[in-house]
Amino acid sequence: MTSVAISDLSLSxxxxxxxxxxxxxxxxxEFVVLLGPSGCGKSTLLNCIAGLLDVTAGQIFIDGxxxxxxxxxxxxxxxxxxxxxxYPQMSVEKNLSFGLRVxxxxxxEIIERVSRAAEILQIEPLLKRKPGxxxxxxxxxxxxxxxxxxxxxxxxxxxxxxxxxAKLRTDLRVELKxxxxxxxxxxxxxxxxxxxxxxxxxxxxxxxxxxxxxFDSPSNIYNNPHNRFVAGFIGSPGMNFLQGALVSEAGQWFxxxxxxxxxxxxxxxxxxxxxxxxxxxxxxPEHIVVGDASTTQPVTMQVDTELVEPxxxxxxxxxxxxxxxxxxxxxxxxxxKTGDNINIGFNTARVSIFSENGERV
Amino acid sequence: MSNNLTNQQAPASEATxxxxxxxxxxxxxxxxxxxxxxxxxxVGFVGCSVWSIVYSFTSSKSLPRETFVGLKQYDRLFDSxxxxxxxxxxxxxxxxxxxxSLGVGFLLAVAMDQKIRFENTFRTxxxxxxxxxxxxxxxxxxxLLNGDFGIAQVIRDIGFTNFEFxxxxxxxxxIYAIVIAGxxxxxxxxxxxxxxxxxxxxxxxxxxxxxxxxxxxxxxLFIVIPMMKPVFITTLVIIASGIVKVFDLVVALTDGGPGxxxxxxxxxxxxxxxxxxxxxxxxxxxxxxxxxxLIILIPWAYLEYSQKxxxxxx
Ligand SMILES: Nc1ncnc2c1ncn2[C@@H]1O[C@H](COP(=O)(O)OP(=O)(O)OP(=O)(O)O)[C@@H](O)[C@H]1O
Ligand SMILES: [Mg+2]
Numbered sequence: 001m002t003s004v005a006i007s008d009l010s011l012s013x014x015x016x017x018x019x020x021x022x023x024x025x026x027x028x029x030e031f032v033v034l035l036g037p038s039g040c041g042k043s044t045l046l047n048c049i050a051g052l053l054d055v056t057a058g059q060i061f062i063d064g065x066x067x068x069x070x071x072x073x074x075x076x077x078x079x080x081x082x083x084x085x086x087y088p089q090m091s092v093e094k095n096l097s098f099g100l101r102v103x104x105x106x107x108x109e110i111i112e113r114v115s116r117a118a119e120i121l122q123i124e125p126l127l128k129r130k131p132g133x134x135x136x137x138x139x140x141x142x143x144x145x146x147x148x149x150x151x152x153x154x155x156x157x158x159x160x161x162x163x164x165x166a167k168l169r170t171d172l173r174v175e176l177k178x179x180x181x182x183x184x185x186x187x188x189x190x191x192x193x194x195x196x197x198x199x200x201x202x203x204x205x206x207x208x209x210x211x212x213x214x215f216d217s218p219s220n221i222y223n224n225p226h227n228r229f230v231a232g233f234i235g236s237p238g239m240n241f242l243q244g245a246l247v248s249e250a251g252q253w254f255x256x257x258x259x260x261x262x263x264x265x266x267x268x269x270x271x272x273x274x275x276x277x278x279x280x281x282x283x284x285p286e287h288i289v290v291g292d293a294s295t296t297q298p299v300t301m302q303v304d305t306e307l308v309e310p311x312x313x314x315x316x317x318x319x320x321x322x323x324x325x326x327x328x329x330x331x332x333x334x335x336x337k338t339g340d341n342i343n344i345g346f347n348t349a350r351v352s353i354f355s356e357n358g359e360r361v
Numbered sequence: 362m363s364n365n366l367t368n369q370q371a372p373a374s375e376a377t378x379x380x381x382x383x384x385x386x387x388x389x390x391x392x393x394x395x396x397x398x399x400x401x402x403x404v405g406f407v408g409c410s411v412w413s414i415v416y417s418f419t420s421s422k423s424l425p426r427e428t429f430v431g432l433k434q435y436d437r438l439f440d441s442x443x444x445x446x447x448x449x450x451x452x453x454x455x456x457x458x459x460x461x462s463l464g465v466g467f468l469l470a471v472a473m474d475q476k477i478r479f480e481n482t483f484r485t486x487x488x489x490x491x492x493x494x495x496x497x498x499x500x501x502x503x504x505l506l507n508g509d510f511g512i513a514q515v516i517r518d519i520g521f522t523n524f525e526f527x528x529x530x531x532x533x534x535x536i537y538a539i540v541i542a543g544x545x546x547x548x549x550x551x552x553x554x555x556x557x558x559x560x561x562x563x564x565x566x567x568x569x570x571x572x573x574x575x576x577x578x579x580x581x582l583f584i585v586i587p588m589m590k591p592v593f594i595t596t597l598v599i600i601a602s603g604i605v606k607v608f609d610l611v612v613a614l615t616d617g618g619p620g621x622x623x624x625x626x627x628x629x630x631x632x633x634x635x636x637x638x639x640x641x642x643x644x645x646x647x648x649x650x651x652x653x654x655l656i657i658l659i660p661w662a663y664l665e666y667s668q669k670x671x672x673x674x675x
Contacts, residue, residue, distance in 0.1 A: 051571075071571075
């Protein structure tokens, strides 16, 4: 069943069109991550779903109900902000219960909900404290608790972890995933951290300039990017792109670039290729095999190492092949040195080829 | 002192030497920089206050004399009907300006915060009176409140021919003329302070409150106003000091009249000191003013300070 449906949503701030006729359907119980560069309209979209911004055109449905013009409190959503947005002069308990009391819920019901949320988030010992006396992680937990007590089906998160340090972010990320498994709510989560997106999401919506570029499972986003933008945005270090053209010879397609000729025997075309078509050839640094093992790969070549960057768990090699820059990620065991000429290999089943307009070929 | 200096010159390896340094010597350069200010405060404020208190027990006339007469000046002060009127008036003026300039100033700021158009224009209009001196304000309002050709005449011209409004020459209400003029001058400034405070509130707080379904007035009352406590305290101090020292406004607007109906303590002090050449009486009055301020200030400062201490320790 669809939990949140957005159809042809547009939003402009004066002359600036931030969201452009955007469509999105989120299934019940799904964890959806909105991922995109800064300023692409992720927060704006989330605020529209929450009802904190009036849309210019389009409709929003939550649990089958058209809520386009409903007040935030009537939409059945809870929201968590990057800045926590706790009420600083109230104790944690009052932060959690204030909205419920204003809504006129019976006292024992309020107590029950608050203690349940506190138990789930393990903030019982903090209930009497004020937000000022809490650490960042504890504050964010309280903020999540405030959404939890509302007993709603849809949770919205706007970069909830980006104010925390790296270690805490990892811990809370795991906790959020557990929370989602336990509650089974629909969650829509905004971030610009790809690791967060790839680890948390059931499906990721990659946004750019107010449009969704691809809405797909993390593995599809990673392995089958629909366009050049998605391919370049996901992955670190980023995908290698080589400029060239497609040519065919005896029924076999090749990628041709200056001093390079790659047979595309394993590549699955989504659109029929054309002779001489100008394309970009995308190859992920981590899909390149280095050294002796490379001989087993369908495509092999030799590259010159220009720079070696050890990163702990793995090593990044900045190499050059016939004038094309190629980044390679390999494990830290390989003892390649700057200036070495090394053998590499890869499988064209794992590459992505994009036409000039950025679409996958 | 010399002991501390030798400590400082001790070898660096003796790390404890640094820790044992006298607390007075910590942040030494900052303390040296503060010395002129401390001296000004000590001599200017504390010194002059003590001098005033001492001479309030003498029978000094135009010049200070050391003939002590005990509490005689105070007896006379509290018997004086003019002083009694002054105290009563400052109470009226104080309560009215506190309540209304805080209340109206805050409401104006809230109105301005609703993303209205021409906000800058309105802000300038409201803030403009604050740029005038009290003398000008006094003269402006003397004209406006004049029963013969001020606002009253305008209303009569509109058609209400029997309209009478002349609080300036009414013993009962003349102090309210001063209240009105004072509010006109000061409210815009309070509004500007409050607006700055409101703008300092994180927009996410408002969003969170809306998601929680808390109505705007409750958000203001229970979330925003408590968050603005520092702004309110600053504003309160500014308004309160304005109340204690209000002087030129009375001189320009009513000159204390009719009779003594709009006299205020600061004017009492001024008149006795410079007009009537009675230093002892003037200083007795100012000492009473000072002690009133201290009686209010000390418990409050104590409360604030001890709270802060609790917060840092707890
Ligand atoms: N109140 C506003 N008035 C005008 N333009 C706005 C307003 N709020 C946002 N914008 C613009 O809308 C665009 C999208 O903003 P939004 O906050 O949704 O970005 P975002 O994707 O959340 O970015 P980030 O990752 O930096 O949070 C930006 O270009 C921003 O400049
Ligand atoms: Mg954002």
